[in-house]
Amino acid sequence: MGTGSLMGRIVDKIREGERIDPAEGVYLLEEGDLLVLGRLADEVRSRKHPEGVVTFVIDRNINYTNICVSGCRFCAFYRPPGHPEGYVLSREEIFQKIEKTLAVGGTQILMQGGLNPDLGLEYFEELFRAIKERYPVVLHSLSPVEIDYLARQSGLTLEQVIERLRTAGLDSIPGGGAEILVDRVRREISPRKTSVRRWLEVTATAHRLGMKTTATMMFGCGESFTDRVAHFEAVRSLQDETGGFTAFIPWPYQPGNTELGGSAVSAWDYLRTLAVSRIYLDNIPNVQVSWVTQGVKIAQVALAFGANDFGSTMLEENVVRAAGVCNSSSEQEIVSLIKNAGFRPAQRDNTYHILKFY
Numbered sequence: 001m002g003t004g005s006l007m008g009r010i011v012d013k014i015r016e017g018e019r020i021d022p023a024e025g026v027y028l029l030e031e032g033d034l035l036v037l038g039r040l041a042d043e044v045r046s047r048k049h050p051e052g053v054v055t056f057v058i059d060r061n062i063n064y065t066n067i068c069v070s071g072c073r074f075c076a077f078y079r080p081p082g083h084p085e086g087y088v089l090s091r092e093e094i095f096q097k098i099e100k101t102l103a104v105g106g107t108q109i110l111m112q113g114g115l116n117p118d119l120g121l122e123y124f125e126e127l128f129r130a131i132k133e134r135y136p137v138v139l140h141s142l143s144p145v146e147i148d149y150l151a152r153q154s155g156l157t158l159e160q161v162i163e164r165l166r167t168a169g170l171d172s173i174p175g176g177g178a179e180i181l182v183d184r185v186r187r188e189i190s191p192r193k194t195s196v197r198r199w200l201e202v203t204a205t206a207h208r209l210g211m212k213t214t215a216t217m218m219f220g221c222g223e224s225f226t227d228r229v230a231h232f233e234a235v236r237s238l239q240d241e242t243g244g245f246t247a248f249i250p251w252p253y254q255p256g257n258t259e260l261g262g263s264a265v266s267a268w269d270y271l272r273t274l275a276v277s278r279i280y281l282d283n284i285p286n287v288q289v290s291w292v293t294q295g296v297k298i299a300q301v302a303l304a305f306g307a308n309d310f311g312s313t314m315l316e317e318n319v320v321r322a323a324g325v326c327n328s329s330s331e332q333e334i335v336s337l338i339k340n341a342g343f344r345p346a347q348r349d350n351t352y353h354i355l356k357f358y
């Protein structure tokens, strides 16, 4: 499989289960043949998941507010405070969305929104309590960026904020807002957003308190291959310390309707980056496809490039939709896609425990 001595040595390392270093990661992204990367990532996936199961969760994204003071240049979703299109969902609206989710077998709610100065820690505590009193649903909600904002607004420590949210009903945290974990890139695309150090600090604090999180990466926003590997390295290093990441979710930047503009990442780049992430992140159990951005057909191909999780049914999705990309899917469609790709579909919960096989 090797196409040169360096590539041959990297391939041998991966096959023997050895960890690759940042220079080797960059080399794979720069020089690796697409199908070689896919085969290697598939070998890593099958060592971790030899039974050939591909999981997914039935959940709904609830974007409780689009009002945000961060003004990220890549974001088509937010509206600044005072904008006529700004909104905050009422409790009744949120409850109705949860009821509809439960009615179709959903188990989880992913609540995320903008950094809205009118919504403090007490708002979330009261909302989470009210949800948990009414519904048997997992709250996989609030990104490290929102938690950082709540801590800064309230003057409390990260430990205090996360503990209070957990007491109110927060179960786990989706690792959104990571974008590219390189401060130079963040200054370009989201200068007012949480720094790399702080994103990692929120995540490490959650892990130390026993709360699981995922890690995401939004790529294709002007970063280099070296930056992508620096992101992988930051995630892998933290996972070595805490073991708290359940999954890695790389998804490409969606340029539609954004200030940053630019062009969309190709399926070729998406699959290569996904494959190298699976190879590099040897300590992360699950890698998730992004069918919302790639469409279900490329997502199906991604199952041969290292992914073992199909993400969520996304009964509702507004952030990618705001950038003009509209993909949708149902439980039955996801089950068929997984089966037709040669894997065994299973519904999971927020911590990747299997709830049901199909």
Ligand code: SF4
Binding pocket: 068, 069, 070, 071, 072, 075, 076, 077, 078, 113, 114, 115, 145, 190, 193
């Ligand atoms: S990405 Fe998040 S933090 Fe940035 S502007 Fe959009 S809603 Fe706000």
